[in-house]
Amino acid sequence: MRRFRSLLLAFGIVAVMCAIGAGVLAERTREKLDHDLTLAAAHRATALNEYFHSARAVASITSHSSAFADFYDAPRSRTDRMARGGRMMDRVVESLRYLDALYPDSMGEAAFVDRSGAVNARVIRGRVAPADDPLADESGQPFFAPAFRQLYGKVYQSRPYVSPAIGEWVISNATKIDTGLGVSPALVHFEVTVESLRLAAYDPDGRQRVRVVDLETGSVVVDSTTPQVQGETLGASADRSLAWVTERHDGAHRSDDVWRHAVRVIDTSGENVNHWAVVVSMAKPTGAWASPYSYGPVALLVIGLILLVLSAMGFVAKNRSSHRTARRDDLTGLANRLAVREHVETELLGGRELTVLLLDLDRFKYVNDALGHHAGDELLTVLAQRLTEALREPADLVARLGGDEFVVIASATSRPEQVHGLCERVTKAIIEPVRLGGLDVTLGASIGVAIAPEHGRDYGTLLQHADIAMYDAKRRRTGWQIYHPALAMEERPDLAIDAELRRAIEDGQLVLHYQPTVDLASGQVTAAEALVRWQHPRRGLLAPSHFVPFAEVTGSIRLMTTAVLGMALAQAAQWRAAGQDLPVAVNVSAHDVTDPGFVERVIEALAARDLPGTSLVIELTETGLLADADAAAGVLQRLTELGIRVAVDDFGAGYASLPYLRRFPVSVLKLDSSIVQGLTVDATDAALVRWTVDMAHSLGITCVAEGVEDATTLAALEELGCDQAQGFYLQRPGPAADLQLHQSTVLTR
Structure with a gap:
């Protein structure tokens, strides 16, 4: 049984440790996934930030081209200058075509627009649009008025709109030109497609899904897995699965049933009116061991805890058994000296009345000498059973102090007639013959009685007074005697009371044995080791247990x-x-x-x-x-x-x-x-x-x-x-x- 408890403990510890290990491993896997997602989100957000920043830089540099200022510095009217063409208009167109070269396949139109909204020059994907183009008025475009409200040198980046020139979703980069006249007569703008933003955020290995979310609406503007098709709505407006991003801070993580997400907000300024965030998603681990709270680790932990509980219960039962064994007399199975002390002290703390009977068997030594110790042990076992049966209350206790000494602790027996009845039952149990080795053996008993709290309020005092009364009963052959103070004044050669022990010390009755x-x-x-003995003049050589406890009390x-x-x-x-x-x-x-x-x-x-x-x-x-x-x-x-x-x-x-x-x-x-x-x-x-x-x-x-x-x-x-x-x-x-x-x-x- 002990080995089984040890195995339960070992398996329980192993199961718990494995569960913890699996949980830690799963948590580290999740932490690594979060780390990868954080890096990826930062990388994609940086890529988009750089895309927007480079577009603003290109627009700003283009606006400072002398071709645009020279256009307005030239004589004649704007329409005459446009109609005459020549080197001046060629330079304007070349500047616009240069923008198209910087953004091949990603640009819509690039235009030089007068403050009135009229288009001075337009290039649509490398092609110069004719002057009588029906789209020659840009005053109604979403970038027009906000761009003129910007300070010189600032670039306005608009919210996405469908370009009239190419029919795709685009973002305009518009900035005023400075002619030194105080009021700008025109602006330069060029469109980049939203699809080019998707390609800038695209993950080439396909493990990551990158989406750009509008933090004002919660809608998906760009999805790396879905190209922006001409003629359809922007992004995936119906996809509201990332609406929670509007409430999360920069660098946040979140999981759903399939994905683990990381959020990174794109830097914005007064020039870029788009308040967007990049959300990078990766498929999260699945299965019984995917997380510390998955079925595998939890089940293993539960099994381990169950095994540990069962093991602990076994050890507790074993300890209780050991506790009981330590308080039991090996021979008779009765309570021993330690158990009876604990019992009495507990009862006294509860304020209960107790009667203590101390028994010493008469003629037991002769049985041991004549029939041997085996017979003596058998006799003690029989008497222990009889004494237990003589008690009537469940709370009463019989204990063997050692040798042929027994003690009976009874409750609710403080009245004289109750004490008499108990002593008679105990005496009857002892004097009844016991069959040993073919012989009927009869013993007698001397019983001393002490009653709490009348005769003492602690175990040592009660036992001492019961011992005094027992000696008196043995000396006068009365069978039993209840303690009274007068007995303490009589001569008692078998008690280690204070006065007698002091005389023994003075008279040199203490001797030492050495081990x-x-x-x-x-x-x-x-x-x-010096071990003290009392060479008593009448009781013979007494062991320390007969007098040292009383010496400590007195x-x-x-x-x-x-x-x-x-x-x-x-x-x-x-x-x-x-x-x-x-x-x-x-x-x-x-x-x-x-x-x-x-x-x-x-x-x-x-x-x-x-x-x-x-x-x-x-x-x-x-x-x-x-x-x-x-x-x-x-x-x-x-x-x-x-x-x-x-x-x-x-x-x-x-x-x-x-x-x-x-x-x-x-x-x-x-x-x-x-x-x-x-x-x-x-x-x-x-x-x-x-x-x-x-x-x-x-x-x-x-x-x-x-x-x-x-x-x-x-x-x-x-x-x-x-x-x-x-x-x-x-x-x-x-x-x-x-x-x-x-x-x-x-x-x-």
Whole structure:
């Protein structure tokens, strides 16, 4: 299933990346098309601008020909001069024919027109028109009056009209001649065909369609794909597909179902009355992959997203399963210590009343000793099922704290009769015989009861008070007991309450066991972690879980840390005197690293034993670091300045991240045993270990794996490049005298 989720994730990522790639490629194709269109539109607009400009220049130069001025400077009347002809008229005609030579096959008429409208001379496509030509009056032509209103030297370029001389659509280029008389007696004009404009804008390779659009009417004046036929209307007046151009700015782009268009406005001046724009069109890409929003990329993206969602759902389900597993007891399937704490704290935050029953099984040790651990495990499993069935409310919870300790969290049972009924049901579930190995095994139970909020408003207090009541029930053999304050004043040798723990510290009841940290490359012991135990005069050797949590609640944790620090450094001094310079690692709490006086106590402890700071490693959990990050950072920085190394214990069990830890002077990272033990069986844990080792190395931090219990895990850690390891497979915690300082043989087991 894990492989299937990974495949979904991989295929989803590939599909999304392919969709993005296809979209990017399509977008780049569109951008290239727009670029080509922009260049083409600019080129065509420039060609037309140059066409108009050259026509104006030709008209202006022609008007300055002395032949036209000499015509009016000559004696006699205008008609006499025309009738006599001669060299003067020949020069006029030659000037007009010169225009026709400049625009072969593109010019209509070229004429020398008197201010009265009468034609002095006319050339129509190289042919001199006779004087009695019926078209000899030009005063009604669209260019006539506007041209005379122009300043001298300016050329009027008219809107298209049908030339009377040739019957085609033309544009006139007209300008006054200057005879020095103040008022111009005549003008010179010549016509160029609209078809010649089409040829100037024509795309020879045929991929581009070029159209000239009148920005005042939105009609197509020139279409490069359609010649202007004599006798038909100008351009394609019925084609309104480009009417949108009148509302677009210069350089705009637009698409329709078939074409991609680019617009370029033709430069105009007071001399050219045509307000036109060039529109260059090219067929846009089509098909399933033509654009980022086409069927292909969109479908591929949707498929990829669906695969990613399915993969994410699978991973979420897996994480939820892992979350549930982390909060379940492996043996019984009940909630574990972490889950019950979260449950109680959540209920208390909601202001609900809770009843906490702490159960300790009587005679369970004898079953284990007589029938073996397998039978003990089977017994615990049966009792877990019975306790679950004894509850009546869905919100009630049964959890196994460890060993033979169970806790029951019940709601709506705060009245005495309800508590009594619950205790009786729980007791009945436990004392009923269990068939094991052919024998009927019967156990008893001691139950302590604490009720929230009467007996406490937090999980630690409630559990402590339930433990006090349980001990009282065990001592007096009453079966169960509800907590009351008077019980806290009685002698309780099995509770780590403040006064008793303080006496234990003063009396030297705390002892240290040591567990080595081994370098995986050399097999050498690099440090010894000091693990505190309480040698209780009546309860025997107690593990830290039986008293350290209560010490943190009551405040005696600082006294305990000071005592442990002194004993550990004393042992380090003994090893140093014997020639073995072995650092000791001491676990401290958040209370210690936020205490301004902690650094001074460490300095005094080192100085009293004549030890350098390198002989000490300070270990604390992620929670200890993050409780008051600013205060902790300051204290730890002062410690590292003394040469003391700082190690983060149980990394991966909390909420800190490696980048966040960079704000602290951390030099050692100890991977939590829960992750290390899943290294060879869970791909997620393996990935976490690999990532943590690599990231720690990149930050210059030594990586230590805790909880190494078999050779397979050890080999996997070596392969991943983990620096050091610690665990039962290498050596169990024990007194200093039992510590093996040379571990190279362990790595070759």
